[in-house]
Every structure is written in structure tokens, then in C-alpha cells.
Amino acid sequence: MTAQLSPSPSVAPPSGLDRRSVAILVLACVGQFMVVLDVSIVNVALPAMREELGFTETGLQWVVNGYALAFAGLLLLGGRAADIYGQKRVFVAGVALFSLASLLGGVATNPALLIAARAVQGLGAAVLAPTTLTILTTTFTEGPARTKAIASWTAVGAAGGAAGGILGGLLTEYLSWRWILLINVPIGVAIVITAILVVGPDHPERAHRLDVLGAILVTAGITAVAYGTVQTHEHGWLAPQTLIPLAVDTVLLAVFLLVEARTRRPLVPLALLRERSVAGSSLVMFLMGSIFFAMWYFLSLHMQGDLNYTPLQAGMGFLPHALTLIVSSRIAPALLRRMGNRTLIVTGALIGMAGLIWQAQMASGYVLGILLPGLFMCLGVGISFTPIALIGTAGIDRSDSGLVSGLLTASRQVGGSLGLAVLATVAISRPTPTQGYSVAFLIGAGLMVVTIAVVAIVLPRPKTEPDIAQQAA
Numbered sequence: 094m095t096a097q098l099s100p101s102p103s104v105a106p107p108s109g110l111d112r113r114s115v116a117i118l119v120l121a122c123v124g125q126f127m128v129v130l131d132v133s134i135v136n137v138a139l140p141a142m143r144e145e146l147g148f149t150e151t152g153l154q155w156v157v158n159g160y161a162l163a164f165a166g167l168l169l170l171g172g173r174a175a176d177i178y179g180q181k182r183v184f185v186a187g188v189a190l191f192s193l194a195s196l197l198g199g200v201a202t203n204p205a206l207l208i209a210a211r212a213v214q215g216l217g218a219a220v221l222a223p224t225t226l227t228i229l230t231t232t233f234t235e236g237p238a239r240t241k242a243i244a245s246w247t248a249v250g251a252a253g254g255a256a257g258g259i260l261g262g263l264l265t266e267y268l269s270w271r272w273i274l275l276i277n278v279p280i281g282v283a284i285v286i287t288a289i290l291v292v293g294p295d296h297p298e299r300a301h302r303l304d305v306l307g308a309i310l311v312t313a314g315i316t317a318v319a320y321g322t323v324q325t326h327e328h329g330w331l332a333p334q335t336l337i338p339l340a341v342d343t344v345l346l347a348v349f350l351l352v353e354a355r356t357r358r359p360l361v362p363l364a365l366l367r368e369r370s371v372a373g374s375s376l377v378m379f380l381m382g383s384i385f386f387a388m389w390y391f392l393s394l395h396m397q398g399d400l401n402y403t404p405l406q407a408g409m410g411f412l413p414h415a416l417t418l419i420v421s422s423r424i425a426p427a428l429l430r431r432m433g434n435r436t437l438i439v440t441g442a443l444i445g446m447a448g449l450i451w452q453a454q455m456a457s458g459y460v461l462g463i464l465l466p467g468l469f470m471c472l473g474v475g476i477s478f479t480p481i482a483l484i485g486t487a488g489i490d491r492s493d494s495g496l497v498s499g500l501l502t503a504s505r506q507v508g509g510s511l512g513l514a515v516l517a518t519v520a521i522s523r524p525t526p527t528q529g530y531s532v533a534f535l536i537g538a539g540l541m542v543v544t545i546a547v548v549a550i551v552l553p554r555p556k557t558e559p560d561i562a563q564q565a566a
Contacts, residue, residue: 095237121225122249133257137404138270163215166316172223191217192281207287211397248422258408307360322514373551374485375504382505383512434480445473446541453534484493543554
């Protein structure tokens with residue numbers, strides 16, 4: 094995670110900003126990078142954790158799942174907390190909790206303590222992640238500055254997933270697996286101190302308590318669907334371990350909608366979900382996440398299983414992908430000036446679809462089989478995330494900004510978990526791993542077609558929302 098200390102390639106601030114605005118932008122980007130990075134950084138360190146702490150095969154998966162479940166399940170709650178209690182205090186609390194959990198995980202002496210620490214990390218991440226976007230949307234008014242700030246935030250978040258394998262491999266091989274957690278502590282302390290000094294005072298606009306019942310229902314529902322999907326890796330889709338959590342999820346979310354419709358001050362105002370910009374961008378983010386998360390998973394398995402790469406070599410193989418994500422996210426504002434938000438998302442989906450179809454050919458060698466198709470996939474996704482986030486947050490009242498940020502982040506996270514579970518099940522059913530990966534990438538290309546259809550049908554046209562192309566000018 095040392096890349097956070099040199100953020101200039103991906104966090105280049107928009108021109109014309111004062112020092113305080115630049116500091117806030119860097120804070121939000123580094124916070125987002127930490128959260129996304131810790132979703133994937135542990136993967137290459139799992140064998141070392143198992144050897145030192147004595148994990149069973151079943152227990153080892155909960156080092157990943159413990160973080161993912163808490164993160165996905167509590168995102169809406171974390172986003173709304175920023176609206177009610179103030180973004181500064183919630184941001185600081187999220188970073189502090191995340192850093193403390195990282196310290197506990199880094200010194201863990203048994204599997205139970207490490208899994209518990211990862212779950213608390215996920216809680217801190219759920220509080221922190223939506224607040225990073227909220228801080229940007231409330232600091233930068235709609236226009237060029239916000240467009241470029243969100244582009245930087247998007248670049249760092251997208252690169253965090255790719256950087257996880259690289260940094261995890263480096264830290265595990267040359268130091269210890271413990272440093273993939275411990276490195277968060279000094280960075281977290283620096284973020285907290287800086288946030289206290291530069292982020293303005295809180296002025297929460299909702300002077301009421303959190304909708305506790307709604308928070309419990311939606312958190313339990315999202316956690317149930319996330320738990321059910323991760324069970325498919327071990328038990329399959331028709332096993333009770335999978336079907337029961339998914340059934341519980343359906344009931345909980347149905348009850349949640351009933352409660353929200355009758356609550357005076359709901360956690361999630363249903364009128365907000367009827368906004369085409371919010372609903373459409375959340376659905377597009379869900380679809381993109383389902384493709385993007387699975388891409389890293391299958392490429393990592395392919396490189397280590399079929400190409401016989403070491404974990405470090407596989408991590409370094411993702412370096413061009415990470416750089417492409419950074420560059421493509423940074424050029425998104427310039428592209429927006431020429432083609433507008435909807436057109437740019439469709440363009441990105443088409444480029445990503447071409448990369449997925451190419452990747453499905455599973456060509457031999459790194460250049461034709463990994464590098465070039467991967468660059469197309471990352472270019473497509475990289476230029477799409479910024480306009481999706483801009484559409485979702487455009488025109489949103491300040492008092493709902495945290496909730497919308499949490500909704501967008503939750504959509505991507507839950508989409509990633511569910512998409513990976515579905516595609517992994519399909520891949521396993523094929524005669525060979527390579528054939529399974531190929532089919533998974535082809536399905537991903539099909540999901541890109543669905544994404545384009547959602548953009549065309551659901552997302553509002555420029556006449557019904559602020560023209561993002563003009564904002565970027």
C-alpha cells in the first residue's frame with residue numbers, strides 16, 4: 094500500500110483549486126484506495142496466513158468473506174450516517190476504526206482474532222467508503238471541478254483493486270503477510286490528523302435519529318445475499334447453505350420496503366429510488382461491478398494455474414491494467430466534453446465488451462492472452478465509472494448525498510459478489526478451467542450488452558438532468 098504515499102499519478106488535482114480543496118481531494122482518494130485495496134490485497138497472502146496461524150481450508154475463506162460481508166452489508170448505513178451525524182466525524186471515525194482493526198489483524202495470533210479483525214475492518218470500510226464520495230460532492234460544486242475530482246476518485250478506486258495483487262505479493266514475499274494490514278496504521282493516523290485540520294466543520298442537515306429498524310433490515314438483507322453468494326463457491330446454488338440465506342434476504346428486503354414506505358423519516362426515501370438518475374446509475378454500477386470483480390479473479394487463476402506464474406509474477410502482470418485504469422479515469426473529463434455522459438458510458442461498455450470477447454479466446458502467452466485484452470477491458474471500465482458517478486450524484490440534495498454515495502458503492506460491491514458467484518459456478522461446470530474462464534468472459538460481454546440497454550432505457554437524457562458534458566467544459 095506504499096503507493097498511497099505517492100498519489101500524484103492518479104490524484105492530480107484539478108487546476109485552480111486552493112490548498113484546502115486539494116488536501117480534501119487527496120484525503121478522499123487515499124481513503125477510497127485503502128478501502129478498495131483491502132478487498133483484494135489479502136488474496137496472495139492467504140497461503141502464508143494458513144501456514145503461520147493454522148487455518149483450515151474452510152476457515153481461510155473467511156479472511157476474505159469476513160471483510161466483504163461487513164463491507165457490503167453496512168454500506169447504506171454508513172452512507173446515511175454521514176448525512177445525519179456529519180461527514181467529517183463519520184469520515185474520521187471510519188478511518189480510525191479501519192486502522193485499529195488493521196492493527197489487531199496485523200498482530201493476530203490465531204484464526205478467530207484475524208477473522209474478527211477483518212470483519213471490523215469491513216465495518217470501518219462501510220463507514221469510510223461512501224463518505225469519501227460525499228466529501229467530494231459537498232466540497233466541489235457541480236461543474237468542471239467536481240467532474241475532475243470524481244475522475245481522480247474513480248481512478249484511485251479502480252486502481253486499488255488491481256494494485257492489491259501487486260502490493261500484496263511484494264509485502265508478503267519481502268516482509269510478512271502481517272504488513273498488508275499493519276501498513277494501514279500509520280497511513281490511517283496521518284489521514285485522521287489531516288482530516289481534523291482541513292475538512293470543514295460538520296453541519297448535518299438531518300436533525301433526527303437514524304432509522305434503526307430500516308438500518309437493521311437493509312443491513313441484514315444485504316449481508317444475507319452476500320453470505321448466500323459466497324456459499325456457492327463451496328456448496329453450489331441449490332444447497333441449503335445457499336438457498337436459505339437468499340430466501341431470508343428476499344423476505345428482509347421486502348419487509349424493509351414496507352417499513353420505509355410507512356416511516357416518517359426513512360433510511361432510504363423510496364422517492365429517491367424512483368429517480369431515474371439514481372436507480373439507473375446504481376443498476377449500471379451493479380452490472381459493471383459484476384463484470385469487473387470477476388475479471389481480476391479469473392485472470393489471477395489463469396496466470397497462476399495455466400501459465401504457472403508465482404503470486405508475485407501474477408501481481409506484477411496486473412501492473413499495466415492498473416496503469417490503464419488510472420489513465421483512462423483521468424482522461425474521462427476530457428472525453429465528457431466531446432461526447433456527454435450517456436455516450437461515454439456506452440463507448441466504454443463497447444470497448445470493454447471487445448476486450449472481454451478477446452479475452453475469452455484465451456490465447457497463449459502474456460501479450461496476446463493477458464495484456465492486450467486486459468487493456469481494452471480496463472480502458473472501457475475506466476472511462477465509464479466517472480460519468481456513472483456523476484449521473485448518480487447530479488442534482489442530489491446535500492442531505493441525501495451520503496445515502497446516494499453508499500447506494501452506488503453498495504451496488505458495485507454486491508454486484509461484484511453476486512457476479513463472481515454466478516460466473517464462478519458456470520466456470521466450474523466446464524470440462525477444463527480454461528474453457529470455464531472463456532465462457533465466463535463471454536457472459537461478461539453479454540452483461541455489457543445489458544449495460545448498454547440500461548443506459549439507453551433507464552438513464553435520463555441530458556434534457557432531464559444537468560448536462561455533464563457542459564459541466565466538464
